[in-house]
Amino acid sequence: MPASYAYLGPEGTFTEVALRTLPEAATRELIPYVSVQSALDAVRVGEAEAAFVPIENSVEGGITTTLDELVAGTPLMIYREVLLSITFALLVRPGTKLSDVKTVTAHPAAQPQVRNWLKTHLPDAVWESAASNADGARLVQEGRYDAAFAGEFAAARYGLEPLETGIHDAENAQTRFVLVGRPARPAAPTGADKTSVVLWQRDDHPGGLRDLLGEFATRGINLMLLQSRPTGAGIGNYCFCVDAEGHISDRRMAEALMGLKRICLQVRYLGSYPRADVRPGEVRPPFPGTSDEEFVGAADWVARCQDGRF
Amino acid sequence: MPASYAYLGPEGTFTEVALRTLPEAATRELIPYVSVQSALDAVRVGEAEAAFVPIENSVEGGITTTLDELVAGTPLMIYREVLLSITFALLVRPGTKLSDVKTVTAHPAAQPQVRNWLKTHLPDAVWESAASNADGARLVQEGRYDAAFAGEFAAARYGLEPLETGIHDAENAQTRFVLVGRPARPAAPTGADKTSVVLWQRDDHPGGLRDLLGEFATRGINLMLLQSRPTGAGIGNYCFCVDAEGHISDRRMAEALMGLKRICLQVRYLGSYPRADVRPGEVRPPFPGTSDEEFVGAADWVARCQDGRF
Missing domain, CATH: 3.40.190.10 (Periplasmic binding protein-like II)
Incomplete structure (x- = not known):
């Protein structure tokens, strides 16, 4: 296999x-x-x-x-x-004109991304949801709907033509x-990495979440995503999916994760992996005092103090 | 009207x-x-x-x-x-037995709440999404599907019978x-209130969100919901919907909102309203040092200091 x-x-x-x-x-x-x-x-x-x-x-x-x-x-x-x-293309059977389009389809997730375009260009078209954008294209091929929103690349596969391309309500x-x-073992750091974890709070008290986020902030780590998800224990009970800039092999990230492990009910490590949004040379330098060298230097200093050798 | x-x-x-x-x-x-x-x-x-x-x-x-x-x-x-x-009921046309049910329908939001029940009791039933749970019941009445998940209260309206009741995968x-x-003007405080706001960060830096949450934590205010929502400016750009315990007329909440107004790019106040989860007598007392009396007392003390009357 x-x-x-x-x-x-x-x-x-x-x-x-x-x-x-x-x-x-x-x-x-x-x-x-x-x-x-x-x-x-x-x-x-x-x-x-x-x-x-x-x-x-x-x-x-x-x-x-x-x-x-x-x-x-x-x-x-x-x-x-x-x-x-x-960005979406409006796929139709060859020969269809925009004025022929009475029904459109796509996956429900596409709807908020084409809503304004529809309102402007096809205000009277009826929307029906499809299981996927590709499936919507197939239903147009079969004649069930007049047009489908899908990637332009899907046109050839289903014998359709893109009547309009580059459709997207939101820029970017x-x-x-x-x-x-x-x-x-996670891949070695590239210099532009991201670490994902899930955090469960030990209990619910003022400042609880602020303290979790403080474990990152104290080490100069920027967050890229914080998404609360229900734990299933009823309204108001959430865990937190966090994406943070950096790799678990960075001293600052390792120390932040140790801090979270100490204060959280549970921490699930979801990996450290290369960022797709920037290349290694484009990453801003560590916040002052949070580079690996500074962490190592500070650990040495404490060890010397403990030893009476400062 | x-x-x-x-x-x-x-x-x-x-x-x-x-x-x-x-x-x-x-x-x-x-x-x-x-x-x-x-x-x-x-x-x-x-x-x-x-x-x-x-x-x-x-x-x-x-x-x-x-x-x-x-x-x-x-x-x-x-x-x-x-x-x-x-909790859902499985609604069927009168006389239908569980073994007759080959197709089921409901609003897509119902699916994660009945998935395990379906796997156990109707592993071979085919799921089709309906525009709403009530619409699913109507489609069963019309004979298009065998059963619908909906509130038990919907049975009578559509001439259906609840074959099973109390269906819910998750407790609570x-x-x-x-x-x-x-x-x-928001309604007067009841003693068990909740305040909702939307927060936009001024810029993206380590500790940015921690600092926003600190405005609540510093005043002993507990958060009940923190939900990030995309601002539309591309991946990684979020604003935050926050529900916090208390009323805007509480000194601690007013001061927290003033702090947020100062440090945020934008704050949208969504209201202060009675909590549905607890009654006024059941609310835990303010965190030490954060009652209205203590805020007033502290403001008096600073005024006296400014006046040389301490």
């Missing part, structure tokens, strides 16, 4: 396009799964080496299905991330995808 | 049941709207006095459609909240609803 990557299918969606930007995807068999849950389960049971799923979107925020899967169940780890700009609309595998 | 409340329809959903628990609903005309957006727009344009919509769910977390509507556009204010325990599954109106 060749090494395989599971991904959120079907074929011809933005997820597949994003996955194919990873060099390592070229040497793997890529297998579409019907849901985020089934793709991640394929990794958990050893059916796939890794799974590739969306995790964050600049319009909708954290993708809760994915976060909830990573928060619970057998631990998994993130190894890679990919950022993909999302992007989706972030992650490659998730079973826990192992 | 009688005073009317818009609510997320159709009739016969959990939202209507929750709305009818409010005494003031008895004297208003209750008008169902097809979406959260349209219900809130009815308030914005003066078509309705207030709108009643879901805002938080113990399984899915903050309801992003509602939060995004409150974050953007013409400011609105929350006046009341209602907590409703959510609750949804929180809010009554939203145009901005006005």
Whole structure:
């Protein structure tokens, strides 16, 4: 069996396009799964080496299905991330004119990203949800709807034509995808890395969350995502999915995670992996006093003090 | 025109049941709207006095459609909240047995709350999404599906029978609803109140969010919800919807909001309103040093010091 990557299918969606930007995807068999849950389960049971799923979107925020899967169940780890700009094409059967379009379809997640465009260009069109954008294109091919919003790349596969391209209500609309595998040693730091963890508070008191975030802030670590997710214990009970700048092998990050381990009820480490938004040379330098050298120097100094050698 | 409340329809959903628990609903005309957006727009344009919509769910977390509507556009204010325990009934046409059920339907939000029950009791049933739980019940009445998950109260309206009741995967599954109106003076404090605000950071730096939360923590104010929502400016750009214990007329809350107003790029006040989870007598006393009396006493002391009268 060749090494395989599971991904959120079907074929011809933005997820597949994003996955194919990873060099390592070229040497793997890529297998579409019907849901985020089934793709991640394929990794958990050893059916796939890794799974590739969306995790964050600049319009909708954290993708809760994915976060909830990573928060619970057998631990998994993130190894890679990919950022993909999302713009839609309006796909139609050859010959269809814009004035012919009475019904449109796409995955429900596409709707907030094309709502204004629809209001301006097709105010009377009826929207019907499809299981995926690719599935919407297939339903247009079959004549069930007049047009589908999907990636322009999906047109050829379904014998459709892009009537309009570059459709996006929000500027800079992007989706972030992650490659998730079973826990192992994280890859070495690249100089532009991100660390993901899930934090559960020990109890609920004024300043509780402020104190958790203080473990990062005290070490000069910037946060990139803080998404609360229900623990299932009723309204108001949340754990926190956090993405922080840096790698677990950075002294400042290791010390922050130790601090969190001490004060949290539970910490789940989700991995340290290269950032997709910047290259190593573009990362701002550590906040004053938080470089590895300064951590090492400070530890030496305390040791000398303990030894009476200051 | 009688005073009317818009609510997320159709009739016969959990939202209507929750709305009818409010005494003031008895004297208003209750008008169902097809979406959260349209219900809130009815308030914005003066078509309705207030709108009643879901805002938080113990399984899915903050309801992003509602939060995004409150974050953007013409400011609105929350006046009341209602907590409703959510358990589903499996509604069927009279005479249907569990073994006859091959297809089931409900609103997509119901799925994570009945998934385990389905796996155990109807592992082979095919799931199809409906526009609402009430609409699912209607489709069962019409014979399009065999069974619908909906509130037991919906059975009579659609000539159906509850085959099973009390279905819920998560214990304590609750949804929180809010009554939203145009901005006005908030109701007087009851002693058990909640204040909602939206916070935008001035810039992105280590400790930025910790400092915002510190404005609450420093005054002994507990947070009940912190939900990040994309600002639309691309991945990693978030504002924060915060629910905090207390009323804007409490000295500690007023001072915290002043602190946030000083350090945030923008603060949107969403209202102070009675908590639905506890009664006034059940609220824990203010954190030491944060009662109104202590704030007044401390202000007097500083004034005396400034005056040389300590």
